[in-house]
Amino acid sequence: MNHDIRVVAFDLDDTLIRLDPTFVPEYVRLLDETLRAALALSEPLSGHFLEVTNQMMAKMRDEESLQDFFFRQFSERASLTRNQIEGPLTAFYEEIFPRLRSLARPVYGAMGMLSQLKAAGYQVALLTSALFPKAAIDERLRWAGLEGFPFDWRTAFEVVHATKPQPGYYEEAADALGVPPQAWLMVGNDLVEDIIPARSAGMAAYWVRDQKPTAEEEATLPPGTPWGPVEAVLSHLGLA
Structure with a gap:
């Protein structure tokens, strides 16, 4: 030792x-598709996700958890509340995300x-x-x-x-x-x-x-x- x-x-x-190199684009596609269907939205959300991802990576360590930071930033950009987003997002990771296993x-x-x-x-x-x-x-x-x-x-x-x-x-x-x-x-x-x-x-x-x-x-x-x-x-x- x-x-x-x-x-x-x-x-x-x-x-x-x-x-697989296709994992990230397929993940983003499924996430966008699932949330838009759950929230009955016509406009894509993928751009908001990518913007907030970049902000999360730039965030310095402070008192706000990364989870709270994500929901605050994404809610502002997508004009949605955290309550609207949290349920469909949880369902996505439990039910849809496992489909990516083949990648x-x-x-x-x-x-x-x-x-x-x-x-x-x-x-x-x-x-x-x-x-x-x-x-x-x-x-x-x-x-x-x-x-x-x-x-x-x-x-x-x-x-x-x-x-x-x-x-x-x-x-x-x-x-x-x-x-x-x-x-x-x-x-x-x-x-x-x-x-x-x-x-x-x-x-x-x-x-x-x-x-x-x-x-x-x-x-x-x-x-x-x-x-x-x-x-x-x-x-x-x-x-x-």
């Missing part, structure tokens, strides 16, 4: 689960890797994008074959006050577990959303990547950041 690291945190999408596939060996980390004494956290509610994260964990794994902490937009790529998102996770950022290793595939802000927050990082970085990527990669396939995290920590 690497005694400098106490918590190993993982991104979800394209780190512990592989998503995802699990990462071989992910459960074994996480279990080996726990057995070695590490705490394991899930730091996926908090743009999604808990129901959507639970569903994607089922697709990944990880629904039974006992994460020590998980993000969701109901419980956090910032999301990627804000360093405050990573600082909030560290505060929630009571472990300083310097004792965390963040494992993720996105240089801009996972690696750079985690390092800015004081965490170590491991960049999930199967191919050699481009010259442009190497120029922005924080010095000393290792990279490689996700399963090689075990070797990086001296467990394989």
Whole structure:
């Protein structure tokens, strides 16, 4: 065990689960279609969702939860109340979102890797994008074959006050577990959303990547950041 690291945190999408490139546009299409039907609206809502998503990603950590921020901003743009939106949105994630499973596939060996980390004494956290509610994260964990794994902490937009790529998102996770950022290793595939802000927050990082970085990527990669396939995290920590 690497005694400098106490918590190993993982991104979800394209780190512990592989998503088809069509996943996001199909997700947005289904969400727009479902909410417009439920609310009897003729005008598309997708533009409002994308605007608010960008605002959520830009939001600094403060006293307002990301969930409350989303409903406040979206309600203003769509001229709807939170009560009008919340029910159909909950129904979407429970009934429609699972249809997207065909656009995802699990990462071989992910459960074994996480279990080996726990057995070695590490705490394991899930730091996926908090743009999604808990129901959507639970569903994607089922697709990944990880629904039974006992994460020590998980993000969701109901419980956090910032999301990627804000360093405050990573600082909030560290505060929630009571472990300083310097004792965390963040494992993720996105240089801009996972690696750079985690390092800015004081965490170590491991960049999930199967191919050699481009010259442009190497120029922005924080010095000393290792990279490689996700399963090689075990070797990086001296467990394989």
